[in-house]
Amino acid sequence: MDVRPEFPLPDTSWEPTAEFWAGAARQELRIPRCDSCQRLCWYPRERCRHCDGEQFTWETMSGTGTLFSWVVVTHPFLPQFAALVPFVPALVALDEDPAVRIPTRMVECGAAELAFEMPVRVAFRPLTFEGVTGQVTAPLFVPV
């Protein structure tokens, strides 16, 4: 299996998600809306999962949402994550459409503070990994 040398940094050049990462670099949370059915389409892909439409218009979200799910990782299963533990991968439901759940990481809060449906907001932070060259700005989330 080929592994990109920058793994686990995201591939910011893959066309369906390139605008998501470009927006994050500008401190904007960008989500595609389908031109045919007008629904937000998450996860970004070539065709709308609701209506099979092929045209999208990217919109900037408010960046607010609620915590839908999370887990506290205390054991790094990959060496690149060793410096991060403990960390909190999470799904955040956006206020614009709670069916849109962004895979992200909760930061700047203790695990004991986390609660289902607590209000959160986006915080753009550099992703870096031990032993990996480069960084990518990512939409992480903090408590409101």
Ligand SMILES: [Zn+2]
């Ligand atoms: Zn659609």
